[in-house]
Amino acid sequence: MANSANAKESKEEIFRKMEETAHRLMEEYEFVDATTPTIARGYTRAHGDYAFRVVPTGEPIPDATFVSAVYSTQPQGCDPAAGTAECILHSSAAKRELLAYPGYPTPLPHAPGGAGAAQACPPYRIVNIPHKGLGMVAARDLAFGEVITNERPLLVAPQYILLDFIRWLRAPSGWENQQVALFETQRFYRMAYERMRGEDKVAYLQLYNAHAHDGSGPLLGVQRTNSFLMFELQGVPYCGVFKDASRMNHSCSPNTIRRIDRTSLSMQMFAARSIKAGEEITSSYCDPLLPSAARQAKLAPYGVRCTCSGCLKPVESDKNRHRINSTKDAVPAIIQWAGSPGLPEGLLLGPSVEVLRLIEAEEQEANEVHERVLYHLALIHDALELMGAPRPEGAGYRGKWMQLTALDRARSFGALAKYKEDREKVRAAVLSRRRA
Numbered sequence: 001m002a003n004s005a006n007a008k009e010s011k012e013e014i015f016r017k018m019e020e021t022a023h024r025l026m027e028e029y030e031f032v033d034a035t036t037p038t039i040a041r042g043y044t045r046a047h048g049d050y051a052f053r054v055v056p057t058g059e060p061i062p063d064a065t066f067v068s069a070v071y072s073t074q075p076q077g078c079d080p081a082a083g084t085a086e087c088i089l090h091s092s093a094a095k096r097e098l099l100a101y102p103g104y105p106t107p108l109p110h111a112p113g114g115a116g117a118a119q120a121c122p123p124y125r126i127v128n129i130p131h132k133g134l135g136m137v138a139a140r141d142l143a144f145g146e147v148i149t150n151e152r153p154l155l156v157a158p159q160y161i162l163l164d165f166i167r168w169l170r171a172p173s174g175w176e177n178q179q180v181a182l183f184e185t186q187r188f189y190r191m192a193y194e195r196m197r198g199e200d201k202v203a204y205l206q207l208y209n210a211h212a213h214d215g216s217g218p219l220l221g222v223q224r225t226n227s228f229l230m231f232e233l234q235g236v237p238y239c240g241v242f243k244d245a246s247r248m249n250h251s252c253s254p255n256t257i258r259r260i261d262r263t264s265l266s267m268q269m270f271a272a273r274s275i276k277a278g279e280e281i282t283s284s285y286c287d288p289l290l291p292s293a294a295r296q297a298k299l300a301p302y303g304v305r306c307t308c309s310g311c312l313k314p315v316e317s318d319k320n321r322h323r324i325n326s327t328k329d330a331v332p333a334i335i336q337w338a339g340s341p342g343l344p345e346g347l348l349l350g351p352s353v354e355v356l357r358l359i360e361a362e363e364q365e366a367n368e369v370h371e372r373v374l375y376h377l378a379l380i381h382d383a384l385e386l387m388g389a390p391r392p393e394g395a396g397y398r399g400k401w402m403q404l405t406a407l408d409r410a411r412s413f414g415a416l417a418k419y420k421e422d423r424e425k426v427r428a429a430v431l432s433r434r435r436a
């Protein structure tokens, strides 16, 4: 007992020291924001957005080094019932890029009445999960491809802490620099938080914070615990924090597929396989095809020790996942096989079916390799049909691939066009084989 009390004291002592350091260093600097009348250069105000910067007291900052952030509530005038996201953008160019996305802005896809009845009557409940805090469970049986969440983020912000200003902050050590970076980033977040609707403020602060004691501050702590990567702007990755989707716990064998819809600034989670009522709905916080030990190392900062079937039987699972991960684009090989009379019918079919079987055994249906393998199988079966050796499974593979690509409305049109093109190449190859 005495030992654990000492350990607790020393941990608290460390946190107190971290906070003191951040405060001491920040006393040396003056914080200027858009509401401060003294700000002169570079201050922008347009359409309710504003920029701010941090400057050291009494020192002019060269233009090239000042820190600014553009705050914007997005999308504007679209579908107010679906809410808006408060965006912290690292430059005006980033905002221009966000707004210039083709088709932007649109209402959420899967509007109520369609699949998005998900929102009016969610097919999930948020409940306590033993040893995991809150989590999401299926409120009813869900079929492959069903919409689970269909949500706009509460907050969009750069994935990494904006460290630029540390270049001119003369903190004595890397650790102190880090504390100041966390402290300052929290201030960036405060601006965005103040702009949120009341109910969104409450929802945001109710989210779990796994960074409560590392100097992050409550707003940044929630972002670091709950954000999903959404897109890049000017080469900078941006993440979103979601009221409901952020309640999903981790599994290395997740049962959801995640898609970002940029035209509506939203994210959808779909069932990656059948999910039974009461089953936990999960997402993966790391690359699930990494070896188990590497996954556990990536999950440690989230306080997650995964107990999915892959993590419980790592030797066999690592081997299977390595095999899945080795599946490369086989379209050129399929075309070559389709045009070569000497090659057996089952040459490429067998290995593709084997990988599909491993994907199902390892519950990796959410992985992009799943879509790739289904695509290979669709083309192989197209070739077999043209060779006069049709197999009944072909339509199933083709249908499932089409269902998967349709989940991403930005990509589905191009994917179908590529399929037509590749199928044409396969047809030409089979014809040349016949002539040979």
Ligand SMILES: C[S@@+](CC[C@H](N)C(=O)[O-])C[C@H]1O[C@@H](n2cnc3c(N)ncnc32)[C@H](O)[C@@H]1O
Pocket (backbone or CB within 6 Å): 131, 132, 133, 134, 135, 207, 208, 210, 225, 226, 246, 247, 248, 249, 250, 251, 302, 303, 304, 305, 306, 307
């Ligand atoms: C994004 S939140 C997920 C929702 C969270 N459980 C809650 O109560 O709001 C991430 C946090 O959930 C917990 N968590 C997520 N997946 C877990 C798992 N597989 N096992 C244990 N804890 C998990 C960890 O505390 C992690 O930092």
